[in-house]
Amino acid sequence: MEPAIDVGGLPLRGVMELLAGTFCVLDESGYFVLWNEEVERVTGLSGERLHKLHMLEVFDPADRPRVAHAFCTALEGDGRIQLEARLRSVDGESKLYAFCTSRLMHGDVAYTCGMGMDLSQHQRQRDKLELFERALTAASNGIVITRHDGLDNPIEYVNPAFERISGYPAAEVMGRDSRFMAAPGLDEDQRARLGESIRAQQQASVVFRNQRKNGELFWNHLSVTPVRDAGHRVTHFIGIIEDITATKQRTSQLEHLVTHDALTGLANRVLLRDRLEQAIGVAQRNHELVAVAMMDLNKFKEINDTMGHAAGDMVLKQVARRLQSALRESDTVARLGGDEFVLLLADQPNLRFTLRMIDRVRRAMAGEMDIDGRILSVGASMGVAVYPSDGRNAHDLLQAADAAMYQSKHGGPDAVHFYSPAMANTTAARRHMEQALREALDRDDLYLLFQPNVCVGTGKILGLEALLRWRHPERGELLPADFLPEAEENGLIVPLGRRVLEEVCGTLRFLADLGYPDLPISVNACSREFTQRDYLLHLGRRVAHHGVNPSSLSLELHEEQLMHDPEQAQRLANGLQELGIGLSVDEFGAGLNNLSCLRQLPVSQLKMTRRRVQEIGATPSDGMLAKTMLDIGHNLNIRVVATGVETQDQHDFLAANGCSSMQGNYISRPMARPALAEWLTRH
Incomplete structure (x- = not known):
């Protein structure tokens, strides 16, 4: 229908079609008087149907009370009324719109004009931002966003997980240099790697120790990613902080279990062999000796069988402590199993020095032990092999020490024998006999x-x-x-x-x-x-x-x-x-x-x-x-x-x-x- 109202000599309908959103004029009863084509497109209704339709019917039922209130308010006053409501199309689809409504007087007749803008894309963006915010808040890892200024990279955002991990409230860290939690003197190589990546504006993944607010050290796996703007310039860095302290501790415990004897805490066969190979390498460069002493307790089987395994365990622990106290920190005491111990004496300048150390071990083992109220004398037989004369690798040295120990066990209590080549045949024959007997069984x-x-x-x-x-x-x-x-x-x-x-x-x-x-x-x-x-x-x-x-x-x-x-x-x-x-x-x-x-x-x-x-x-x-x-x-x-x-x-x-x-x-x-x-x- 042609409008009776002109705007500066232009027909109102022509002006309405130029608008980006919906536009309509409603009478005092709320029926459509004028509308642009956008209203028909959004609602899916023809002009004939709109003319007979009350304006509330094009809104989502949940929003109708608010729309009716806004309509009445606009009709009664001079001000503009703004609200958000969902328009519903004929097929039931709803879209969120922002409406601006005001009264229009034509003579003595009052009308309501309303213009609406589609907010559905804005809503999707807003929902996405809210989702991102919830994700950042719910994340178990700490998230830090810093501004890239080429110097300190000050902090602009931290999530709740960062506060929990670091102990610092967000308010205390805003604007601070992102390196403020660094533990002095620790993991400098990893921090240098991170600094190089930041300067090169590249991704980085490092592991180092930081300090919580209470001073406690924690292991931090940090992944840093640069953020670029539309011009491909780096404006920010996002850091993901994962507290891996518990994992590090478990790994350390597992490594200790793999390389140490569970009962005594001494090195086991794996760690002994590794340290022995290292000691041989050092001795070869420095032209020094390495001594390996294999030791077997004299009365352990008798104690274990007559007094029980608990008493036997107590003996083994006391022996371990005595051996460790008799040696230097640079030496290694290992337990291979049962009552068999091995002493690795590194950095031996000469054989006389080795003899003095062996004598110190003998004196440490000579004293009686109090085991569950019983005073026991637990001696040991020892066999000693020396690098390089008795073997040039870990396997040969251990075999030579074992052969010498076998001779000691048949040479009286607390005997010590140094390896000689003649012992090799005896050891080989003994091992051959043992294997043959196993096969015979x-x-x-x-x-x-x-x-x-x-x-x-x-x-x-x-x-x-x-x-x-x-x-x-x-x-x-x-x-x-x-x-x-x-x-x-x-x-x-x-x-x-x-x-x-x-x-x-x-x-x-x-x-x-x-x-x-x-x-x-x-x-x-x-x-x-x-x-x-x-x-x-x-x-x-x-x-x-x-x-x-x-x-x-x-x-x-x-x-x-x-x-x-x-x-x-x-x-x-x-x-x-x-x-x-x-x-x-x-x-x-x-x-x-x-x-x-x-x-x-x-x-x-x-x-x-x-x-x-x-x-x-x-x-x-x-x-x-x-x-x-x-x-x-x-x-x-x-x-x-x-x-x-x-x-x-x-x-x-x-x-x-x-x-x-x-x-x-x-x-x-x-x-x-x-x-x-x-x-x-x-x-």
């Missing part, structure tokens, strides 16, 4: 033979002794003396002994099925076995598992081993007695006899050493020691078994002097199970 190359012991007078069988043999792939059949000392030294005696126990229990079942349920078998055990804390428990469980009579099993222990620790011998004997398992004393008469100790033990038989039997000859005086052993047995009321009986003369002498039983090749050679079954049938 895996392949079942170890087996048992059984030798009867019989009544001297009647020949009636009284029992069997289980004798271990090794079917060696290169050396043929080996006797126990050929490999058991090595097995006891390297610890393989424990699994080996348990394998033997299984075989003996199986043989007892075999004999019971043959009709010999009460025929006992004796089996040898060494101190390394019976000092295991679970030894008696294991014995009881295996006997019960196989369903054999405990009295059919007897343990043979060397007299020397029992006499070495009478208290332990008493505990073992009492434990065997409770289980119903017999106790025999082997190698009786091989050395000095402790008769009072034997009298207190529940011993079922004494096995006279083969040497005393072999002394029996044609003249009466030849067997005097054998007769003495028999007399001791009679006085103690303990049966004596003569072992290694080979001849008729030996048999007759034993019979004449009241020996109750004997075993040896005179009766029968050791037999495997099938041959034993035939022998029992014949006898």
Whole structure:
């Protein structure tokens, strides 16, 4: 419709179409009188429909009360009314508009003019800015924005995470040089890298330590990015601060665990090897010596087995402290495992200096230890190797020190041996034997033979002794003396002994099925076995598992081993007695006899050493020691078994002097199970 109002001679409709936003004129009732095409475009309504439409119907229902109030206010006054409201199109889409409304008088008739500008793009930008602000506020990492002025890069913004990490409120840091938290004298190389990147207006990522407001140091991973304006000029830098203190501490702890022994805190094998290689490199440049001392505690296994692992741990900790106190800070004390320690003595000017240091270590180890109220003397055997004469790399030096230590362990308590080339062959042979024995256990190359012991007078069988043999792939059949000392030294005696126990229990079942349920078998055990804390428990469980009579099993222990620790011998004997398992004393008469100790033990038989039997000859005086052993047995009321009986003369002498039983090749050679079954049938 043509308007009745002109503006400076121009028609009002023409002026309305020139406006960028919506424009309309409403009558006093709120109906459209005039409008421009933008109103039709935004609402999607035709002019005919708009003419009949009340203005509130083009607004979002939620905004209509505010729009009605603004309309009435504008109609009643002279001022302009401004508000934001959402226009709704015919398809239901809403857009936010900013409206400016005022009253227009035409004669006596009042109208309301309204102009609206689309705010939807502005709203999107505002929402985006609000989102960015929320993100900055919610970020767990500190964010710092600095202005680039070429000098100090003063701070213009920090987020709440920065305040939490640094301890500084935002108000205290605004305008300050961004480097104000730097920790003096620390990580200068990283700070120099950062400075170079800032000057070059490039990205940077560095790690260094800063100071919180309370003075506490913290590790900071800082990423800095330049911000450019439309002209590609750097105006600001954004720094992302990540507090990695906890991560650094965990990493440090893990590195310590990887390179240190958990019990003692000493260096472990990994760190020792690294430091040894470094020490060799320095010694090579400076023409100095490096000494490696390998040390093994003398009585640790006995302490660990008799007093428990907790006491053993206390010993190891005390040893660690003593060794560290005896050496310099530049030296290294390492624990390789068990009771094996290694001392790395770096920067040795000469061998005399090394000898003095070794002597200082010996004195530190000489004092007694108080372990749970018990005063113990814990000595050590040491083997020493010196660079460059005994080895030019870490592997060779450690191997040489190990060979020297092995010699020390056989040279008396607290012995110290320096490496010599002759030791290499012994060490190689020992290691070869250990490996071969492990393979033999895996392949079942170890087996048992059984030798009867019989009544001297009647020949009636009284029992069997289980004798271990090794079917060696290169050396043929080996006797126990050929490999058991090595097995006891390297610890393989424990699994080996348990394998033997299984075989003996199986043989007892075999004999019971043959009709010999009460025929006992004796089996040898060494101190390394019976000092295991679970030894008696294991014995009881295996006997019960196989369903054999405990009295059919007897343990043979060397007299020397029992006499070495009478208290332990008493505990073992009492434990065997409770289980119903017999106790025999082997190698009786091989050395000095402790008769009072034997009298207190529940011993079922004494096995006279083969040497005393072999002394029996044609003249009466030849067997005097054998007769003495028999007399001791009679006085103690303990049966004596003569072992290694080979001849008729030996048999007759034993019979004449009241020996109750004997075993040896005179009766029968050791037999495997099938041959034993035939022998029992014949006898």
